[in-house]
Amino acid sequence: MNEKQGGLLTEAAAADRPAGSGGTAAEAGKEPRLGLLQATALVVGNIVGTGIFLLPASLAAFGTVSILAFGIVTLGSLALAVVFGRLGRRIPASGGPYAYARDSFGEFPGFLNAWSFWITAWAGNAGIAVAWVGYVVYFAEAAFGLDWSGTGAQVVIGLVGLWIPALINLAGVTKMSLFQLVTTILKFAPLVFVAIVGLFFVQSDNFGPFNATDGSWIGAISVAAALVLFAYSGVESASIAAEKVKDPERNVGRASVYGTLACAALYMLGTVAVFGTVPHDKLVGSTAPFADAINAMFGGSAWGTVMAAFAIISGIGALNGWTLLVAEMPMAAARDGLFPRMFTRMRAGNVPWVGIVVGTILTSVTFVTAFAAENAFNTILLLATFTTVVPYLFSAAAQLFWLAAGERRGGGRSLGWNMTLAAVALLFTFWMIFGAGGDAVFQGTLMLLAGIPVYIWVKASRGEYGPKEIARVEGELR
Template structure:
C-alpha cells in the first residue's frame, strides 16, 4: 500500500502555529526541541499505567481466573488499535491525534466531537487518578479528613500543571524518570513471582457467583479501561521527533510493554497470594512480595511506587488535556485562546482551564459517595469515542478511493481496523448504562458549543436584510 513518506501535515501545523501565535512561535516547535522515541514511549506507558494497576488483581480475584482470558482478548484489541494509530500517525502526523484523524476522514464536526469527547475524558479522568493517588500518599501522611484529602489531591494535580507550563523538555524528562521508577518494580513482581507460583492459590475459574457471560463482561469492565492513554503520543505528534515514524513505534512499544507487564503481574500475584486473601487485599503487590520474601516493609515500597505512578500519569494526562483542544483551536474548532502558547511552547490556557476543571471534579468526588466510580466509567465511555472514530477513519481510507495497494498489507490493515472498532464497542458496552447516559448527555452539550464556534467564525455569511419594498409606478399624466 502506498503511503506518503513526507509530512505535509507537520508543515501545516507549524504554519498554523505561526498564524495563531506570530509572537509566540516557540523555540521548542520551531527549532526541534521535541520528544524522542524513548520519551514518547514513556508518555504512552506513563499514561496507560496509572494507580489502578496496583488494585486491579484484587478486583479480578473476586471474578476468578476467567479474567486471564478476558485480559488476553483485551490485549489483542489494544494492540490492534495501537497498530491503527501507527498507520494513522504515519499518514497524518499532526497534533490532535484522533481529532485530526476524524476530521480528515469525516469532516470538521466529527473532528470537533472527537476532540470534545477526549477533552471530557482527560480532565475528568485526571480527577479520578488524583483520588486514587491520595490514598497512597495517605499511607505515609495519614491526612484522613476530607479537607486533608482534597489538599493532597489538589497538590497532585497542580504540580504536573506547573511542570507542563515549564515546557516540553521538562515534561519528557519527568515522564521518562517516573515511568522507569514505576515500571521496573511492577515488572519485577511479574517476573520473579513466576518462580513462587502455587497452583492452590489461583482460586476458581468463575468466582463471581454469576453466569459465565456476566463474569466475562464484569472482568472486561475492569480490564478494558486499563489501556486508556494508548493514544497519548498521537495527540502530541507535533512535539515528537520524526512523527511519521515515531508516533507508530511509540504507540506499539508502549502498548506491548504494558500488555506484558499486566499479564505477568496478574498471573504472579494470583499464584503467590491465596485467593481469599487476594480478594480482600488493599495492596496486592505488597502482599505478593511479602509472601515471596517475607517481611512487612513492602507495603511502603509499593505505596511509594504507586505515588510515582500516579504523579507520572497526572503529568502525561495534563499534557493531553491541553494538546487536543490546542490542535482543534488552530482549526477554528475550539475557542482561539486554547491555541495560545507561552514562551516555553506550552498551551497555557488549556493547561490551566483543564486543571481547574479537574480540581472542580475532585471536589465533586469528595462531596458524593459514589462519584469516584461514576467519574472513571464516564471517562472510559468518552475515551471510546476517539478510539471509534480513529479506527473508522482508517477503515474508511482503506476501502475508499483509487490507489495502488499491496493486497496482503491491505488485508492486515483492514483486519486491525475492524478489531479496533470492536474494541471500541466493547469499551462502550463495558462502561455500563449510567456512564453511557451521562456520556451521551455530555457529548450533546458539545453541539451548542460547536454552533457557537461556527457562529463566531461567521461561516454562514452576512445576516439577511429585509428587501426594500418595490416602489409604486407613477402613472403618466394624460
C-alpha cells in the same frame, strides 16, 4: 489534511492561528521535540499510571475471568496501537483521533472526538488521583505512622498531586519530557520485579472462583474488560502529541506499538502474580494490591512500603503525561476553529498554558466530587472508558474509510492485513462500549451532547453560520 473531506479551514480560523504553531509537526519549527525514546516513555508513562496498581483489586471482584478479559483487551489494544501508527504516518497532526475523524468525516465528528477525548483526559486524571491517594495514605502510615485516611486529608493530598504535574508542564516540554522519562524508568522496575519474581510465589488456592459475580461469566468478562481498557488508555498518546514528536511519520507508530507491547507484558504477568500471591478475599478489599502482593512474598510490611513509594512515583508520572494531553487536544481543535480560541495561547517552551490550567481545574473539581460517590474509582473508570472509546471507534473507522477509498500503500496482502486490524479494532471498541455499562454510557452520552452548544457558540462567534458563511462558501465554489 483533505480539505474536501475534513472541511475547509476558514479565513477567521487561520487568522487566529499563532505564528509557527500550526496543526502538524512539520509546522512546529524549532520548538523542543520528543525523540523516539521520550515518545515511547510518554506512551508507557500514560498507560502505566496508578490504575494498574489498584486494578487487580477491582478485577478480583469479577473472579479469574478478568484474567481472560485482560488477554482479550491486550490484543484489542495492540490492534489499536498499530492502527494509530498507520494513522499517524498518514496524518502526523497534533490531536491524533480528532485530526483523523475531522479529515475523514468532517468538522462536527471531529469536534465530538476532540470533546470526548478532552473529557477522558481530565476525568481520567481524577481517577488516577483517587488511586494515587490510596498509595500515599498507605505509605504515610507504613513509613511514618501518619494517619491521613480522613476525607479532608485525602482531598488535600489529591489536589497537591494534580497541581505538581501541572506546574511541571507549565515549565516547558523539555522539563516535562525529562520528568516523564525518569518516572517511567522508576515505575517499571518494581512492577517488573513483582511480575517476574511473583510468579515463583503463586499458589493456586489464592486465585478464587472463575466467576465471582451473581451474573453470567459473559457479563462479568465484559465489565472487567471495560475496566481493563482504562488501564490501557494512553495508547494514543504519541498521536495526540504528534506535533511535539521528532519525525512523527515514523516515531508515532513505533512509540505506540513499542509502548503498548511493553505495558502488555507487564500487565499480564503482574496481574497473574498479584492474583496468585494475595488470597482472593483479601484482594477484593485491598487498597494497595501490589504492596500486599510483595508483602505476601517476603513477609512483613517493609517491601510493601517500598512498592507504595514506587506507585506514588508512577502516579505522578502518569498525571504529568496526561496533563500534556489535556491541553494538546483542545489546542489542536481550537487551531481549526472548533474549540474556543483561548486554548491556542502558548507561552515559552512550547507550552499550551490555558489548556493545562483549565484542564487541571476541571480535574480538581471532578476529583473532589468523586469522594462523595460510592466506589469512586470504578465509577470514574467506566465513564472515562466510554469517552475514551468514542475517539478509538472513529479512528478505527477512519482507517477503514481510507483503506476502502483506496488511499493506501503496499500491495493487496497489505490491504487485507490492514483492513483486518482496523476491523478488529472497530469491533473491539463496540464491545468496550457495551462493557462500560448502561450508567456510564448514559452519563457519557449526556457529557458528549453537552458539547453541542459549545460547537454552535464557537462557530457562530466566528461568523461561520448565516449570510457571511453562505457568501464565503459560494465564493469558494465559484
